Amino acid sequence: MLRLTAGVLLLSLVAGSKCPDQQRCGDEQTCCQIHSGEFNCCPFHQGECCEDHLHCCPEGMLCEVKDSRCTNATHSLPWAERFPSEHSGLVNKPVLAVLCADGISECPVETSCCETADGRWGCCPMPRAVCCDDKVHCCPEDSVCDVNNAKCMSSTNHELPMWAKFPARQRAAWEDRKYSDVPCDDTSACPDGTTCCKDEQGAWSCCPLPQAVCCEDFIHCCPHGKKCNLAAQTCEDPSGSVPWLKKEPSRQIGEQKTPETKVSDVPCDDTSACPDGTTCCKDEQGAWSCCPLPQAVCCEDFIHCCPHGKKCNLAAQTCEDPSGSVPWLKKEPSRPIGEQKTPETKVSDVPCDDTSACPDGTTCCKDEQGAWSCCPLPQAVCCEDFIHCCPHGKKCNLAAQTCEDPSGSVPWLKKEPSRPIGEQKTPETKVSDVPCDDTSACPDGTTCCKDEQGAWSCCPLPQAVCCEDFIHCCPHGKKCNLAAQTCEDPSGSVPWLKKEPSRPIGEQKTPETKVSDVPCDDTSACPDGTTCCKDEQGAWSCCPLPQAVCCEDFIHCCPHGKKCNLAAQTCEDPSGSVPWLKKEPSRPIGEQKTPETKVSDVPCDDTSACPDGTTCCKDEQGAWSCCPLPQAVCCEDFIHCCPHGKKCNLAAQTCEDPSGSVPWLKKEPSRPIQDNNVSEDSVVPCNETVACADGTTCCKTQEGGWSCCPLPQAVCCEDFIHCCPNGKKCNLAAQTCEDPSGSVPWLKKEPSRPIRDKNVPDTKVSEVPCDDTTACPDETTCCKTEEGQWSCCPLPQAVCCEDFIHCCPHGTKCNLAAQTCDDPSGSVSWLKKEPSRPIMDKNVPDTKVSEVPCDDTTACPDETTCCKTEEGQWSCCPLPQAVCCEDFIHCCPHGTKCNLAAQTCDDPSGSVSWLKKEPSRPTARATQNTSTNAVSVKCDPHVSCPDHTTCCFMKKSQKWGCCPLDQATCCADGENCCPKGYTCRDQQCVKSSWIKFDSVSFASVRDSANPQIHTDIDCGGGFTCKDSETCCRMSASSWGCCPFPKAVCCSDMLHCCPAGYTCDESGSCTSAMGFYPDVFFSRKKRARAV
Structure with missing residues (x-):
């Protein structure tokens, strides 16, 4: 890292528009003092004034005078030249910069302009940067912003830190040379x-x-x-x-206005024109639109256009030539010339018949109803789906929805409605309609097909094939593929078509009753060509296939000869599979009504019954529900059921037998028989006041009350929430119920209910007292919290875990690392403790005599340990006689050792997760202010060193000096010192054993009387670190302090390594001599704000 010289600290830096000498800099600039005492301006907001009094650097970077650059942990930029402030009498000289898009903001050379969230401009501290979408950060060239994860990903898939932008400089008025x-x-x-x-x-x-x-x-x-x-x-x-x-x-230049009408407009015809530099193109309606390119190519879709010399690729929606492809452009409407209006009727309309016509340049095509529609292409090919069309000479590919010829394929077009000619109207009845029967007909060019109700619908194709699903149809000569929803023949497949309703002929009406209806019983019938199937309620529904197979789920059905595959929701036979069909309700025959009560109902008991063809099953509350299958298997979860002969697989939520598995079914509520009420005699009493439903089991809750497990003779799990079937064991870790045959999901218990008029007592004599004032419910265990208060573990005779939050069952051991409870048979999830409650009217005392005093002013709760923080204050480890870790943040149980690399506490028996310390609290009678209490290390009665340093005697001056390390080793040269546990050897600090050798750099001993012992390193951006530390980035806008001098800052912006080491991805520091477990990542603390 760069080391800032002392001279920088003497420079004056004032942010704002007014400098101390009353001269001015811009709002987004910084005043910097020069040799004469005057001020000049740095073009950065909160910029760093360099010691040469001529240059400056952006916020967050340091001046490197030797190299004339601005640097930080990862980047290096040329420094910027300051410029005179206003009214200084010096010659105004523009600063070389990158001008941003607004023409006012500018950034230094070798930076990039990026827009900010408020619409202004900021500077990214690197050339050709990538501006991120969050308008806050930027990334280096040849990388992409990963805003969600706050990182930049390079083209080689390496992670880079995101950078924050600094405000761009606003150009002064004298710099804005408008004359140019x-x-x-x-x-x-x-x-x-x-x-x-x-x-x-x-x-x-x-x-x-x-x-x-x-x-x-x-x-x-x-x-x-x-x-x-x-x-x-x-x-x-x-x-x-x-x-x-x-x-x-x-x-605009001066007061001149751009003329509204341009003589150079491009005329399309006598009535429409396009702006200069554009091209007239026809749209789908035959009107004119404007392509925003000169001499452009109008695409065949009548919507887009391409640059001159390129070819429209409708499939790729691009414009192509041998040099490559570019996106196509959308055309804009043209505008009328003068007062002329585009005529509403064109003589050149294309007549479809005597009553309908399409615009010029289009083609008449029939639609699904036999009416005319207009394809927006001249001499177009009308596609067989009656909806789309293709350019002249191309062939419709219904499967790909494209138009193809040997040169390639293009998207097809959708047709538009035609328009009547003059006052003529399209006749409502066509002689050429296709009659379906005496009462229904379909338009000319279509085919009559039966629908699911046995009525007629119209396939929009002549001589079409009606598909077996009664909804779709296929072109003549093709075969319906219900699975793929396509129409196939040896030449390939095309999408199938949906049929439309037929229309009555004349005044005739379709008869409401059909002789050919399929009777289900004396009261219900299904339409001709369908099959009667029972539904979940035992009523009749209609499968829209003749002689169909009714599926076991009572909802779907399959074609004749196929087998229902409930798992895949398909119909299968050796030739393949097709989708299954959903059944429709049946209809009453004549005036008969379906009886509300069926003699064949399946009675569950004297009060409840299920419909015929179903099975009675108990639900979670002990009431009856109905499985929609005859002689079904009731599943253990009390919700689902399986077909007869199959076994419930609760884990996979399926029904299985040797032939395979099918989805399970959900049960429906049963219905009461007449006015009978459910008897209360069948309940399971938990005690004299509370009971659970028949077929359930009483289990204790965390509060000591009762809940009901929806299984008979169930096993109550130790978490007081779940339960398992009889003979199984609760696996709290996997949240399952296990035995040698396998595992099933566990069940959640329901609240119990009072017995008649008895009330559950509010106070329980069997509460577990924690002390004279606090108690926990019966069958729980009292455990201490981090604050020394009591909490309740929801297990009897439980083990209280060392983290003061969780607990484990009796006989197991808390595994803090895995967050489980372990014993030789395996591990289970640990439990979280609940607050205890006061006993009657007693109050928990606010002050505890057994607090652990840290010093005269600060104490920690009972059963905790005082540990120092990074700032020299006290914090509390939530363990008694704990080991305070060297990172000043964590601690470990007594007898273990802190492993900073693995973030665990180790001993020969294994490792556990370490704990985070909590702040200490002042003692009640403390009279001193801990925030101002200066702590120091006494060297002799007259000399002392600051806290967290070590007194070392200096040979040259024959005086005491201070080593900037806690409990350090003083070297024999009287000038250097080493960390605790290291020895001074060959100008290095060495720790060695028979398996490894480790060394770090010396630390220098400072004179105890020298105030420089407190000199801070300016990281930039208002952050400082101690001179025995190293500034490292913690984010794009903040710094942290690495507790090593001249340290290596790791790329994760969280850790650092000593000088001479590199950061390893595994969380270690490595050197050329290999990996050493004792050299670990050091976690940085946040730098102090200036």
Whole structure:
């Protein structure tokens, strides 16, 4: 890292518009003092004034005078030259800069202008930067912004930090040389350093670059020498690509106004014209529209156009030539010339028949109803779907929805309605209608097909094939593929078509009752060509297929000869599978009504029954529900059921047997039989006041009350929330119920209900007292909290975990690292403790005599340990006699060792997660202010060093000096010192053993009387670190302090390594000698704000 010299600290820096000598700089500039005592202006907001009194750097960067550059941890830029403040009498000299698009804001050379969230401009501290969409950050060239994860991804897939922009400088009035505006024509001009470009309306706009390339889209532009890539929205040359720029409106010259009417308008005909520099093209209605390009190519879709010399590619929606492709453009409406109006009727309309016509340049095509519609192409090909059309000479590809010929394919077009000729009306009845029967007919050129109700519908194709789903149809000679929803023959497949309703012939009406209806029973029938199937309620529904197969789910059906696959929701046979169909309700026969009560109902007990063809199953409350299958298997979750002979797989939510698996079904509520009520005699009593429903099990809750597990003789889980079937074991970690045969999901318990008029007592004699004032519910365990208060573990005789938050079942051990409870048989999830409650009217004392005093003014709660923080204050580790970790943030249980690299606490038996310390609190009778209490290390009765340093005797001066390390090793040379545990050897600090060798750089001993011991390093942006530390970025706008001098800042902006080491992705610091476990990432603390 760079080290800022002391001279920088003597420079004056004042942000704002008014300098101390009453001279002025811009609002977004910084006043910097020069040798004479006057002030000049740095073109950056809160800029860094360099010690040469001539240059400055952006906020967050440091001046490197030797190299004439501005630097920080990751970037280096040329420094900027200051300029005179206003009224100084010095010669005004413009500062070389990058002019932003507004013509007023500018950034230093080798930076990039980026728009900010408030619509202003900021500077990204690198050339050719990528401006991020959040309008706050930017990324280096050849990378992309990942705003969600706050990082930049390079083209080689490396992560880079995002950069914050600093405000752009506002140009002073004397710098805005308007006389050098770039004239576009006699009426419009663009600012100096920009380029005039035409917009879509033929007016002038300004590209914020000198000698720029105007892009063909009339909106964007590119730097000189680059080529517009409309597809990628970039500017490209052999060196690479950069984002393109958006043009700004031009401004009028003087008082001249742009004429509203231009003599150079391009006339389309006698009534319509387009602006100069555009091209007249016909639209779909035969009217004129304007392509915003001169001598453009009008595309066949009547909507878009392409530059001169290019070819429209309708499929790719691009304009192509041998040099490549660009996006096409959309045309704009033309405008009338003078007072002339476009005639509403054109003599050149294309007549379809005596009553209908289409505009000139279009083609008449029949629609699905047999009426005329207009294809917006001359001599077009009408497609077989009666909706689309293709250009002359091309063939409709219904499957791909394109128009094809040997040269390639283009998208097809949609037809428009035709219009009547004069006052003639299209006849409502056509002699050529296709009769379906005596009462219904379809339009000419269509085919009659039956629908699901047995009525007639019309397929919009002649001699069409009616598909088996009663909804779709296919062209003549093709076969319906219900699975793919296509029409197929050896030449390929095309999409199928949907049928339309038929229409009555004359005044005849379709009879309401059909002799050919399929009777289901004496009261219900289905239409001809359908099949009667039972539904979930035992009523009849109609499958829209003749002799169909009724599926076991009581909802769907399959064609004759196929088998229902409930899992795949398809109908299968050896030839393949097709989608299944949904059944429709049946209808009563004549005036008969379906009886409300069926003799064949399945009685569940004396009060409840299920419909015929269903099975009675208990629900979670012990009431009856109905499985929509006969002789079904009731699943253990009390919600679902399976077909007869299958087994419920609760984990997969399926029904299985050797032949395979099918989805399970959800049960429906049963219905009461007449006025019978459910008897209360069948409830399971939990105690004298509370009971659960029959077929359930009483289980205790966390509060000591009762809840009901919806299983008979169930196993109550230790979390007091769930339960498992009889004979299974609760696995709290996996949230399942297990036995040797496998695992199933566990169930959630429901509240119990009072028995008749008895009330649950509010106070329980069997509460577990924690002390004289606090108690926990029965079957729980009292545990201490971090504050020394009591909380309740929802388990009897539980083990209280060392984190003061969780607990484990009796006989298990808390594993803080895995957050589980372990014993030789395995591990289960740990539980969170609940607050305890006062006993009757007793109050918990606010002050505890057993607090652990840290010093005379600060204390921690009982059963905690006092540990120092980074600032030298006290914090509390929530463990008794704990080990305070070296990062001043975490701590470990007594007898373990802090592993900073793994962030764990280790001992020979294994490792556990470390804990975070909490702030300490002042003692009640403390009279001293800890914030002003200066802590120091005594060297002798007369000399002391600051806290967290070490006294070392200096040989040269024969005086005490201060080593900037806590409990350091003083070297024999009397000048240097090493961290604790290291020895001084060969100008380095060394720690060695038989398996490894580790070294770090010396730290210098300072004179105890020298005030420089407190000198801070200016990181920039108002942040400082101690001179024994290193400034490292924590974000694009903030700094942190690494507790090593001349340290290496890691790319994650969280950690750092000692000098001579590199940051490893595994969370370690490595050197050329290999990986050492004792050299670990050091976590940075946040730098102090100045």
